[in-house]
Amino acid sequence: MMRKTSIILLSAATGAALTLFVTQPRAVFMGTSARAATSDTYRQLNLFGDVFERVRSDYVEKPDDSKLVESAISGMLTGLDPHSSYMDAKSFRDMQVQTRGEFGGLGIEVTMEDGLIKVVSPIDDTPASKAGIMANDIITSLDEEAVQGLTLNQAVEKMRGPVNTKIKLKIIRKGQDNPLDVTLVRDNIRVRSVRARIESDDIAYIRVTTFNEQTTEGLKREIAAQTAAIGADKLKGFIIDLRNNPGGLLEEAVTVSDAFLERGEIVSTRGRNAEETQRRTAHAGDLTKGKPVVVLINGGSASASEIVAGALQDHKRATTIGTRSFGKGSVQTIIPLGSGNGALRLTTARYFTPSGKSIQAKGIVPDIEIVQDVPDELKSRDIKGEASLRGHLKNDGDEKTGSQSYVPPDAKNDKALKAAADLLHGIKVTSNAAVTPPPGAAAAADKPADDKAAAKPN
Incomplete structure (x- = not known):
């Protein structure tokens, strides 16, 4: 067999981390059933060749041969599951730019x-x-x-x-x-995939928008900066906002999780082939020095975001607040096809949280569910979730459709954020946005503001 350089993808959109698989040539012996299956495969390939030649010769206008082949490859991959696809050379370059950050x-x-x-x-x-x-x-x-x-x-x-x-x-x-x-x-x-600010004078709020090659370093930088700005003694804890984060690099999801853990498994991946099955574990060194952590998730938190939320939830290192996550529990490998030929994005494994749970088509259920007040004109924009995607990988048990993904643009109207801050201040918080205020405090009514268009860096 030939050497194969692959890229591991772990997001609802795109994302990649470089890995290398090297396999050695080996003799292959086929029995009767294997030979029959191979013979049937070649018959199907001959059928494809016949159709290809008929289109080339008889279509009403002369078709572009390369586009015909690309369309055939795309059809083959998209017929597998929603996340397997063909990327032409330009799409492959764009994906590499996005994942490098x-x-x-x-x-x-x-x-x-x-x-x-x-x-x-x-x-x-x-x-x-x-x-x-x-x-x-x-x-x-x-x-x-x-x-x-x-x-x-x-x-x-x-x-x-x-x-x-x-x-x-x-x-x-x-x-x-x-x-x-x-x-x-x-x-x-x-690209700044990590942004931070001080919340309520004594809480470090850190927003992670994607998992690219810059994410872990950005997180480490902000943990140190916010701790210094607030003061270690005054700091009540950290809010890690993963809402509407579509995912990205598997390696970055592992190292971000590791930043809050001292030990234990972070994630395991299990595929059809032995090289796709592995376990990733934490190294000693909690960068927050054991400070309380709250992770915000919603229906737009997918893949790498779900790995982080699942790892911290399973280890009881963080309290998760918000709505059920997207439920993308599969890993994609990007296989380059040679210079100028683009690449395959192929689903090669499922991942599992430390407790052995697959979130595929189910998502992560937050410890405390907080539902936002959504303007009527925006209610139809909620993400449907992995289970709603046609051809998604099935999971045992009761699959779940998507959940609320709206985040109020004005922080003062953000119920999940308020609940996270209250929790870190020692105020009891229960699901469905029911917050128990401290004695003598008045409960303020939340009024959501209009949604805004997302910005794009260049």
Whole structure:
């Protein structure tokens, strides 16, 4: 057999960690049943060849041979389960950029508004911030090409590019009579997958948005920074927000979990082949020094997020608060197909929490369920969950559909966040957002604000 370099994927969207499988050549002896099965397989392949040639010769217009093959491969993989698929060369490159968490770009978080690109915020110490790009700036053209008519992804792709290359932006800024022309030189940009702030003066709130190659280092940095800012004696604990985090790298999920654990299993993966079966365990050294931890999850917390939540829940290292998670309990391997040929994303294993539980199509049930107040116009946006995906891997027992994934944009309306803070302050918290206030405290009514469009870094 040939050497095979593969990438392990663990997310509801995309994500990868590099691993290497090397197998040695071996003699293969087939019995009668194996030969019959092989013969039947070749007959099916001959059928595919016949159909392929008939399409090439008789279709009303001359088809593109490469697209025919790519479509056939895509059909074969998508027929397996919702997470197996074919990636062409461009999609493969995009996935690698996403999982690295680094790319050549400008350092701006942007969103789409009325067909134009609006700056959400520049990222500190990047070409955008150094050039004076400001929040709420409207970008109307890129290298003299109007952005009107482009999708957000298309505009972001144009702003990204090789380091040390130039791009010219035309910007409309409130208070300025004339548009501004700004020329920027692209630099290496790191996506911030971890953000933090101080909550209630004595709690460290850490939001993890994805599991890329920068996540564990970002988490370690914020644990140290927030502990120093609050003071170890004053610090009540940590809130780790994994809501609407689609997942990412298996290795990062393991090392993030390890940051809070002293010992024990974190996750096990079990596949059809021996090399896909392994156990990952924690190393001594809890970076929080045993401080209480609350993990927030919801219907959008998937895969790598569920590994972290499941590990900390099973070890009783953290209290999980929110709504049931997505329920993606499978591992994908990315298999490159050679230069310019893209890659296969193939489901190769299931993963299990330390207690031996598979969350596939079931999700993680939080220790304390807190349901948010969702505006009527947003109720239909709730994620349906793994069990609702056509062709999903089945699990024994009662499968569960998705759950609420709404997070109020204003923190003061966030019931799950409030419950987490109350718990860390020693206030009894029960499910269904029923919070027992301290004596003499008045309960405030929550009113959710409107949802906002997600920003995209470039």
